[in-house]
Every structure is written in C-alpha cells, then in structure tokens.
Amino acid sequence: MSINFKSFIKYVEERNPNEPEFLQAVAEVTEDLIPYINEKHPTWADLKILERLVEPERVISFRVAWLNDKNEVQVNRGYRVQMNSAIGPYKGGLRFSPTVNLSILKFLAFEQIFKNSLTGIPIGGGKGGADFDPKGKSNMEIMRFCQSFMTELYRHIGPDTDVPAGDIGVGGREIGYMYGQYKRIRNTFTGVLTGKGLNWGGSNIRPEATGYGLLYFVECIYDNLDEKIAGKTITISGAGNVAYFAAEKAIHMGARVITLSNSKGTLHDPDGLTLEKLVYVATLGRDLEKYTKKYKTATFHADKRPWQFKCDIALPCATQNELNEDDAKALVKNGCICVGEGANMPSTAEAIRVFHKAKIHFAPGKAANAGGVAVSGLEMSQNNLRQQWSSGKVDDRLKSIMLNIHKTCVKYGKEDDGYINYLKGSNIGGFIKVAVSMKAQGLV
Incomplete structure (x- = not known):
C-alpha cells in the first residue's frame, strides 16, 4: 500500500473542517513524509501511522469560570490537546490569548511531536491554553483565572502523564499561580509544570x-x-x-x-x-x-x-x-x-x-526553536533527581542538543545538489523515532 498526498490531505480536511492552521501544519509535514514512507517504509502505510499521527490521542475542553476585580463572573474556555505519547509523556506549552482556538492548539501540538522527538529527550507532543487575555488584567485577576484553570486541568496532567509549560501569555507569574494551585489540590510537590521559578524547581537559562x-x-x-x-x-x-x-x-x-x-x-x-x-x-x-x-x-x-x-x-x-x-x-x-x-x-x-x-x-x-522545550526537558530531569544544574551545565547541554538536531536535519535533508532542506530533514528526522515507537506499541 502507498499513500497519495492529495488524497491524504483531503481525508484530513474532511475530518478537521475549519481548522486552517492545523491543516497547514499537516500539509507541510506530510508533503515530506509521504514520499519517504512510500519509498522506505511501506508497511507504515498499512499500519496507518500517519492517520493515527494526525488524530489527537485526547482533546480536553473545559469551562473556566472566575471573578474579576468587580466581582463579576467571567467565563472562558480552556483546552489541552494531548497529541502523541509514543516516546514519552505529553509536553508542550499553555497559551493564554483571545486568539486561542482548537485549530491553533492542534497545529502547535502536532508540531510539538516532531520538535520534542528531535531533542532526543523522551517526551511526547501536547499543547493547551485558554481564550483568556492577560493584557490589562490585575495580578489578582490573573491569579484567580490561573487557579480556576488549574482546578480543572489538574485532573489530566502529572509528571509521568503530561507536563505543560509556558507559551504566549503564560510566563513565570502564571506558571507560579498554576503550580501553587496544583500543589494545593494534589498535596504533592512534583515536576508537573516547567518554567518554574529557580527557588522552587526551575532550571537555569529556561527564559533564554x-x-x-x-x-x-x-x-x-x-x-x-x-x-x-x-x-x-x-x-x-x-x-x-x-x-x-x-x-x-x-x-x-x-x-x-x-x-x-x-x-x-x-x-x-x-x-x-x-x-x-x-x-x-x-x-x-x-x-x-x-x-x-x-x-x-x-x-x-x-x-x-x-x-x-x-x-x-x-x-x-x-x-x-x-x-x-x-x-x-x-x-x-x-x-x-x-x-x-x-x-x-x-x-x-x-x-x-x-x-x-x-x-x-x-x-x-x-x-x-526547539531550545525552549529542550531545557524544559532538562528541567524535568533535574526535578526527578532533586537537583539544580548550573547555568553553564544547562547551556552546554542546550548547545549539544541543538548541534544534534542540526546533524539530524542534515542527515535527512541533504539533497543531490548539496543543498540542505532543513524542513524536510526535521520532518523526517523527527518522525522516525515516533513511527518506530508507535509500531512497536501496537494499536494504541
């Protein structure tokens, strides 16, 4: 069995209408992956690896009700897209922005699969957030929103299940409020979020x-x-x-x-x-x-x-x-x-x-831009070891990871004329480990 690109994209479009960002990401990746699968691994077509890859393992949508400073009830929508866990727990940021919708989060979660795989750290792909706009909000309003958001999200995450981080609209302040609420609900101090403060489990040079x-x-x-x-x-x-x-x-x-x-x-x-x-x-x-x-x-x-x-x-x-x-x-x-x-x-x-x-x-x-999630992965390792590494050690590890990602891109992206197609190299290089793991784990 071989895969036809146009037929595959039509299949994805029919299953995901009105999701332009997600469809753009899928087309960008599969344009490189389909010829590679057809030529090198035709059995992956029989196993429907791509069809499974573009379908999230789980999509969670929930209501976030909170009070503003005028004691008025506000209602937002929260999400967590748990896209693929073939090589490790879901990992990806939380975005707070009025532009957040399911299409954007699915595209980000899909991209995260390949990015995380390229780092060499055993983490899967996920993404989440809410259509909440932190701009113009007071610290108390942001705290109340973050606490309400985590009161629902905590059920679906954990250090061996799903480890969110920050993204647009979610910095150290928001991570702190969410982590505090998680700790209060679960009565456990654990590495369930990355991007934490240095005094309570964070990693050096994570912001950088x-x-x-x-x-x-x-x-x-x-x-x-x-x-x-x-x-x-x-x-x-x-x-x-x-x-x-x-x-x-x-x-x-x-x-x-x-x-x-x-x-x-x-x-x-x-x-x-x-x-x-x-x-x-x-x-x-x-x-x-x-x-x-x-x-x-x-x-x-x-x-x-x-x-x-x-x-x-x-x-x-x-x-x-x-x-x-x-x-x-x-x-x-x-x-x-x-x-x-x-x-x-x-x-x-x-x-x-x-x-x-x-x-x-x-x-x-x-x-x-995989450096961010790479150091988030290193933060998870430090949390598991109950250690905090020096800035120099983290920076050295970051440099090594980026060098290895570049080598992978060159390996799979070098064309006959010597030009390095880094997009093709990253798509194929990030896909292989995930596909091999999905095959090994059966129909899950």
Missing part, C-alpha cells in the same frame, strides 16, 4: 533557552558553510522573550541586530542594537517608538514588518504566519541567505516555497 537555541542552530548552519555569524546583519521580529534573548545571543556572537517589532510596528536601528540598548528596550514594554527619542538614528515604522531591510539573516520570532510570500521575496531581494524560525510556523507555505526556490538556508521552528 528558545532564543539562545535559535542562535546555536543558526551558528551550526554557518559552520556548515565554513562561515561565522560575526559581522552578519540580522533582522528580528517580535520583542518578547524569544526575540530579546535571540538578539542578546546574536550580539554576543558579534552580529549586528538592526530590528525588533511588535503589533504596532518595527523598530529599526541601523547602528545595531547593543546589550545596553537591549536593557533599555526591556523597560519600554509595548512602546518601542520611545526608543527613537533616545537613539536618534533609529526609526519606528508603524504597521510595518522587519523584512524590508537588507540583512544576511532573518529571525521571525513573533507569531504564526507573520512572514508571507511578499516578505520572503523582499528578503531574497535584500540579500538574506538564512532564515531561522524562532516562533512556531511564522512562515507561510508560500514563503517557504520562495526560500527553497532561492536556496535560502531555511530553518523551521520545529528544529530551530
């Missing part, structure tokens, strides 16, 4: 991990080209943790970072950000335009994205589908030779086709 890991992966790309990042010009989108620490690591490596952005627009500093300037950026919150009053050569471009500027490396670190076909063409025209995804699926399918046609070194999020 995704951004640092992204630069370690890009460094591997340049090492493979016998080049260095030092002296290269980098554009970055976003201004949150991932973008901030990617910029910090890039500056440490000697690169010139010229942009950051948010939903209001793009900050462009042609002189390049410095560590001192980054510290100032951290004080501005969403008011990036204020930066231009202190640093006069900088400009703020309202409602514009960073891809209009000449660069060697582009790092989209904001959100899904932020970089479209026109943006990709602009990057190619402006001399960009490397794109590393710090966010999850920030490039549209059309943009990726532009990158591949131009032989841009395109590093997809499931490989390039």
Whole structure:
C-alpha cells in the first residue's frame, strides 16, 4: 500500500473542517513524509501511522469560570490537546490569548511531536491554553483565572502523564499561580509544570533557552558553510522573550541586530542594537517608538514588518504566519541567505516555497526553536533527581542538543545538489523515532 498526498490531505480536511492552521501544519509535514514512507517504509502505510499521527490521542475542553476585580463572573474556555505519547509523556506549552482556538492548539501540538522527538529527550507532543487575555488584567485577576484553570486541568496532567509549560501569555507569574494551585489540590510537590521559578524547581537559562537555541542552530548552519555569524546583519521580529534573548545571543556572537517589532510596528536601528540598548528596550514594554527619542538614528515604522531591510539573516520570532510570500521575496531581494524560525510556523507555505526556490538556508521552528522545550526537558530531569544544574551545565547541554538536531536535519535533508532542506530533514528526522515507537506499541 502507498499513500497519495492529495488524497491524504483531503481525508484530513474532511475530518478537521475549519481548522486552517492545523491543516497547514499537516500539509507541510506530510508533503515530506509521504514520499519517504512510500519509498522506505511501506508497511507504515498499512499500519496507518500517519492517520493515527494526525488524530489527537485526547482533546480536553473545559469551562473556566472566575471573578474579576468587580466581582463579576467571567467565563472562558480552556483546552489541552494531548497529541502523541509514543516516546514519552505529553509536553508542550499553555497559551493564554483571545486568539486561542482548537485549530491553533492542534497545529502547535502536532508540531510539538516532531520538535520534542528531535531533542532526543523522551517526551511526547501536547499543547493547551485558554481564550483568556492577560493584557490589562490585575495580578489578582490573573491569579484567580490561573487557579480556576488549574482546578480543572489538574485532573489530566502529572509528571509521568503530561507536563505543560509556558507559551504566549503564560510566563513565570502564571506558571507560579498554576503550580501553587496544583500543589494545593494534589498535596504533592512534583515536576508537573516547567518554567518554574529557580527557588522552587526551575532550571537555569529556561527564559533564554528558545532564543539562545535559535542562535546555536543558526551558528551550526554557518559552520556548515565554513562561515561565522560575526559581522552578519540580522533582522528580528517580535520583542518578547524569544526575540530579546535571540538578539542578546546574536550580539554576543558579534552580529549586528538592526530590528525588533511588535503589533504596532518595527523598530529599526541601523547602528545595531547593543546589550545596553537591549536593557533599555526591556523597560519600554509595548512602546518601542520611545526608543527613537533616545537613539536618534533609529526609526519606528508603524504597521510595518522587519523584512524590508537588507540583512544576511532573518529571525521571525513573533507569531504564526507573520512572514508571507511578499516578505520572503523582499528578503531574497535584500540579500538574506538564512532564515531561522524562532516562533512556531511564522512562515507561510508560500514563503517557504520562495526560500527553497532561492536556496535560502531555511530553518523551521520545529528544529530551530526547539531550545525552549529542550531545557524544559532538562528541567524535568533535574526535578526527578532533586537537583539544580548550573547555568553553564544547562547551556552546554542546550548547545549539544541543538548541534544534534542540526546533524539530524542534515542527515535527512541533504539533497543531490548539496543543498540542505532543513524542513524536510526535521520532518523526517523527527518522525522516525515516533513511527518506530508507535509500531512497536501496537494499536494504541
């Protein structure tokens, strides 16, 4: 039996109507996996490995009722998508945003399967969250929401079952409130969440991990080209943790970072950000335009994205589908030779086709931004051992993991002309261990 790509996508579309983000993620992955299965492992087609992979093992939806500061009842919807546990307990973040819906969480959980597998750590794929907007809420409102959310979620998670982490809208504060509620309900101090505070089970460099890991992966790309990042010009989108620490690591490596952005627009500093300037950026919150009053050569471009500027490396670190076909063409025209995804699926399918046609070194999020979940996995190990490793030890492990992910991508993504298709390499490299494990465990 062989699998036909168009027929398979039609099958998934019929079973998952009105879920564009999930369908985009499935198409992106299976376009590489189906030819590989047909050629190398046709028995996996008979076992319906792909059909099982795109179907979540469990989807949990629940009501979250809480009181705002006016003692008014508020109602939100919470989710946990437990996608695949073939190689370990479900692992993936919780996102609090009004944009959260089942399609987005299923796409994130599906991507998480491959990302987690690539790290080499035995963890499966999951994702969750709520359509709650933490912006503009008081600390007490956020605490009450987090406690109500965990009062339902605790039934479905555990250190050997499902270990959530943070994501957009869920930082150290929210993790703390949820962990406290879990501990109160279960009367146990256990590693059921990652991203915890250093004083109560967290790991060193967890906030930095995704951004640092992204630069370690890009460094591997340049090492493979016998080049260095030092002296290269980098554009970055976003201004949150991932973008901030990617910029910090890039500056440490000697690169010139010229942009950051948010939903209001793009900050462009042609002189390049410095560590001192980054510290100032951290004080501005969403008011990036204020930066231009202190640093006069900088400009703020309202409602514009960073891809209009000449660069060697582009790092989209904001959100899904932020970089479209026109943006990709602009990057190619402006001399960009490397794109590393710090966010999850920030490039549209059309943009990726532009990158591949131009032989841009395109590093997809499931490989390039795996540093965050990698250090979350290391946090789980530290919790199990009742230890806390030094920043140096965690950073060394992170570098090693990103190097191994790069090697896997090269192994499965190298084409006949020598071009490394990192998307293909990460899709196949992340899939193999999961597929072998699913086969070994029978029809579960």
